[in-house]
Amino acid sequence: MSISSFEVENDSNVLPRKKKITGRLSDVGKKINLSSHEAGKDCKCFHFKCFEIINKTDRAKLLRYFNELKSHDEQNNYLAGLITILPVQNRRPRLGEGAAKRDSSFAYRVRIHDDVVNKPDVPVCAKAFCALHGITKNKLTYLQKGMKMTDQAPRDMRGKHSTLHRKLNEHTKRLICDHIKRFKGRKSHYSLKDSKKMYLPEDLNVKKMFTMFKQLHPTVVVSYETFRCILNSEFNISFGYPRTDTCTTCDEFLAQLKTLSPVTDDKEIQNLTTKNMLHKGKAETFYVRKKIARQEAKKTKKMAAVCMDFGKNVSLPNITTNDVYYKRQLSMYSFNIHILSSQQSIFYVYNESIAKKGANEVASFIFHFIMNYLDDDVEELQIFCDSAGGQNKNHTIFRFIHYIVNNQIHGLKNIKITFPVRGHSYLECDKNVGLWKLKEKMETPKDFKSMIKNSRIKPSPFVVVSVSKQIVFNWTHLLCTIYNVRKCPFKTQPIKEIIASSTEPRQLKWRDTYNGPMFSNVIKKPEKGLSKASTLKKGEFELPTRCYSGPLRISQAKHQDIMSLMKFCRPEAVEFFKKLKYQ
Numbered sequence: 222m223s224i225s226s227f228e229v230e231n232d233s234n235v236l237p238r239k240k241k242i243t244g245r246l247s248d249v250g251k252k253i254n255l256s257s258h259e260a261g262k263d264c265k266c267f268h269f270k271c272f273e274i275i276n277k278t279d280r281a282k283l284l285r286y287f288n289e290l291k292s293h294d295e296q297n298n299y300l301a302g303l304i305t306i307l308p309v310q311n312r313r314p315r316l317g318e319g320a321a322k323r324d325s326s327f328a329y330r331v332r333i334h335d336d337v338v339n340k341p342d343v344p345v346c347a348k349a350f351c352a353l354h355g356i357t358k359n360k361l362t363y364l365q366k367g368m369k370m371t372d373q374a375p376r377d378m379r380g381k382h383s384t385l386h387r388k389l390n391e392h393t394k395r396l397i398c399d400h401i402k403r404f405k406g407r408k409s410h411y412s413l414k415d416s417k418k419m420y421l422p423e424d425l426n427v428k429k430m431f432t433m434f435k436q437l438h439p440t441v442v443v444s445y446e447t448f449r450c451i452l453n454s455e456f457n458i459s460f461g462y463p464r465t466d467t468c469t470t471c472d473e474f475l476a477q478l479k480t481l482s483p484v485t486d487d488k489e490i491q492n493l494t495t496k497n498m499l500h501k502g503k504a505e506t507f508y509v510r511k512k513i514a515r516q517e518a519k520k521t522k523k524m525a526a527v528c529m530d531f532g533k534n535v536s537l538p539n540i541t542t543n544d545v546y547y548k549r550q551l552s553m554y555s556f557n558i559h560i561l562s563s564q565q566s567i568f569y570v571y572n573e574s575i576a577k578k579g580a581n582e583v584a585s586f587i588f589h590f591i592m593n594y595l596d597d598d599v600e601e602l603q604i605f606c607d608s609a610g611g612q613n614k615n616h617t618i619f620r621f622i623h624y625i626v627n628n629q630i631h632g633l634k635n636i637k638i639t640f641p642v643r644g645h646s647y648l649e650c651d652k653n654v655g656l657w658k659l660k661e662k663m664e665t666p667k668d669f670k671s672m673i674k675n676s677r678i679k680p681s682p683f684v685v686v687s688v689s690k691q692i693v694f695n696w697t698h699l700l701c702t703i704y705n706v707r708k709c710p711f712k713t714q715p716i717k718e719i720i721a722s723s724t725e726p727r728q729l730k731w732r733d734t735y736n737g738p739m740f741s742n743v744i745k746k747p748e749k750g751l752s753k754a755s756t757l758k759k760g761e762f763e764l765p766t767r768c769y770s771g772p773l774r775i776s777q778a779k780h781q782d783i784m785s786l787m788k789f790c791r792p793e794a795v796e797f798f799k800k801l802k803y804q
Contacts, residue, residue, distance in 0.1 A: 255296070256288040258355025264348040271349035279333045279340075280353060286334045287354050293377040300354065300364055301374035303330050303342070327365060393441055397451050400434045403547045405782075406458065423461035424660065425546055427452060433543050468644025470500050504645035506735045507605075507717075511561070511639070514603045518562035522598040526561040528605045529587070530650035531578060531612065532568070532657075539663040542789045548782035551775070551798070553669050554578055556586050557650040560594075561605075564680045566653050567594060568673050571688035572666055574772045574801055580617035581768050584696040587621070589686070591631050601635040607646040614640060614716065616709040620700040620744060623721040623729055628762040634723040640716060653683070664794035690769050699765035703745075710742040774804040 260280060263272045275283075290296045305328040329350040330342040345353065351361055367375030406419035431448045435441075452458065474497040481490050514526035536550035554576075556569040569586045576582050587604075595602070606613045622636040656676045663669050670685045677683050686692075701707060715733040722730070727745045732738060780803035787795045 255290070255293065258284060258288055260284055260355055261352030264346055264352060266346045266349065269344060269346050269349065271343075271345040271353075275331070275333070275343060275345075275353070279335075282335065283331055283333055283353055284355060293379075294374075297364065297367075297374040297377065300356070301368055303332060303350070304328070304364065304368065305330075306368060306372075325369060389443075389447060393443055394451065396438055396441060397434065397443065397448055398455060400437065401430065401452060401456055401458070404430070405547060405549055418457045418459055421458060421460050422546065425460055429543075433546075436543075468504075468642070471497065471644065474500075500642070501645075503735065504642040507639065507641040507645065510735070511605050514605070515561040518603075522596060524601045524603070525595060525599045526603040526605070527590075528559045528561065528648045528650050529557065529583075529613075530607060530648055531556050531609075532650065532654045535659065535663070535669060537572070537663060537666065537669060538783075538786055538790050538794060539659070539661070539669075540786070540789050541662065542786070544786060544789070548786055549776075549779040550786075551779075551783060551801070553666060555654075555673070556582065557653055558586065558590050558594075559649045559653060561649070565594075565684065566649075566677075566681075567684045567686060568653075569686045569688050569692075570666070570670050570673065574775060575688055575690060576693045576769060576773070579611060580615050581696050582693055583612050584618060584621040585693045585768070586688075588625075588630075588694070588696075589692055591625070591633065594684075595631060597632065600632060602633055602637075604636065604638045605648065606638065606640065607648070608640045608643060608714075610713065613638075614713050616713070617697045617700060619709065619713075619719060619721075619729060620704050621696055622719075623744060624700060624703065624762075626721045626723045627726050629723060630762055635720065637718060637720045639718050653677070664790045665797050690767055690771070693768045694765040695768040696765050699763065703763075705746050706744050710744060711740070772802050774802045777803045779803070 265272075272280075287296065287299065290299060307326045307328055309323055309326050327347070328344065329347055330344045331350065331353050332342050333340045347361065351358060364374065367373070404421055404425075406421045408417075408419060427449050428445070430452070431445050434443075434448065474493055477493055478490065481493075483490065511526070511528070514524075518524050518526045532555035535553045535555075536545075537553055538545070538550065552573045554571055554573065557566060558569075559566045567590060569589070591602075608614045618638075622638065625631075626633050626636055653676075658672055658676055661668075661672050663672060666687075670687065673683050673685050675682070711731065716731050717733055717735050719729060719731040720739075725741070727743050727747075728741045729744050730739050730741045732740060780798075780801060783798050783801070787798060790798075
């Protein structure tokens with residue numbers, strides 16, 4: 222349905238003779254009309270013997286193909302291609318040349334679509350032509366008149382003329398488009414280059430957007446269906462913030478499986494199924510390792526196992542007023558470290574003006590966890606996390622764990638990080654974030670932290686750590702000065718396990734499969750002369766400088782949007798947001 226066919230009541234004095242059926246039921250009705258042609262009766266003609274030459278199977282194929290054509294124009298073009306205009310063969314001489322009832326005659330043929338055999342067109346009579354395609358005699362006359370006038374199939378002009386007395390005017394359409402553009406959406410985090418679709422919050426829907434439009438423009442008469450159709454046809458918008466990090470290998474397997482036939486491609490299907498089972502077996506190995514680590518951590522105090530991941534970004538203030546959908550807001554970040562043995566879960570919470578979401582932040586949170594929440598008896602730490610290159614799987618984190626064990630910080634002698642198969646990284650951290658009550662009213666970071674604390678009671682409430690600039694260190698700068706191997710000596714992407722041990726003061730061990738051979742690489746060259754680390758006493762270690770000297774600045778436009786929402790918030794929130802620095 223084109224935009225020009227949308228109709229509204231612009232003038233209350235002008236009433237239609239008959240109410241037009243609009244919306245989704247109309248669309249469904251059009252599709253049914255296109256695809257519901259049924260074969261007619263046998264023509265029983267003596268000349269062509271149409272129904273005897275064309276068997277029942279071929280008649281079904283012909284009708285199925287005709288019903289699958291997507292529009293009236295496609296069907297008209299298809300039928301016109303099977304009709305040939307011929308001069309009149311027989312005339313009655315007593316009536317004269319100008320008194321002829323017909324100025325042309327027509328020949329008909331049908332085309333049987335077969336994927337295996339290329340069959341020629343079959344000539345048929347007019348009655349069989351209508352019966353085989355499920356069309357009426359009036360439809361055939363309509364096609365004949367159009368072909369005689371323009372020598373081509375007539376175009377379907379329904380809904381395309383300019384005399385609609387209830388046609389949607391351009392001013393109303395522009396108001397609807399401007400209203401939709403005011404909503405502040407975002408792109409999918411994991412497919413920025415793959416799609417231009419914008420995502421609005423999951424608690425918003427078309428009905429709410431239409432209600433807001435009616436509140437802003439009470440005098441404009443427009444239907445919900447018109448609003449919905451403009452949203453669907455003019456904008457690439459969806460609701461909810463999806464994570465499109467599904468497994469590409471599994472998706473490719475399902476796509477290939479749909480194109481194969483169980484009869485002719487049995488070996489190919491078996492081969493693909495075997496490969497997919499092997500892939501899922503490798504993915505399951507990650508979860509088996511995590512389960513074994515949890516059981517071992519429960520048995521001994523010398524080993525601990527944790528999961529870690531960044532949680533969902535939450536925008537503040539999170540209030541019920543409609544204006545929040547049009548404004549940019551302050552992002553709240555959270556980093557979760559979940560202890561597998563005790564199910565204790567620590568959330569490091571901060572907003573975008575305090576720190577970012579990079580390798581320095583991840584290393585700082587791990588360091589803070591080790592120093593404050595890890596048991597003193599622990600000598601081995603196993604970490605399970607996803608393969609985010611800018612956060613977990615990078616040269617900074619690899620050098621960081623080597624630095625921890627070689628200085629025996631907190632008595633740790635061994636740290637192992639295990640990464641999952643891409644697309645199969647569902648961790649306990651995701652379950653914890655799923656418990657958040659995101660529909661609660663939250664105006665300040667304090668409300669956000671309180672929501673996290675109250676989201677779980679058993680086995681223990683979540684522990685919330687307020688991140689400040691004193692917690693976040695510039696580990697990248699410090700490690701570059703200590704480790705004179707600036708570039709990582711091995712590729713980081715294929716790694717599945719990496720181990721740092723105090724028995725290997727200059728090396729890291731790693732492997733790119735869960736059960737394959739273990740490799741080692743030198744990441745620290747021998748030191749020449751006395752280094753700063755050699756002058757430190759036993760148990761002492763060098764700490765990096767703070768990563769940020771002051772608060773990070775947000776954009777001026779975002780700050781203005783936030784301040785425009787303060788009239789809906791309590792004084793405490795107004796005071797907090799006024800202190801934010803902007804550029």
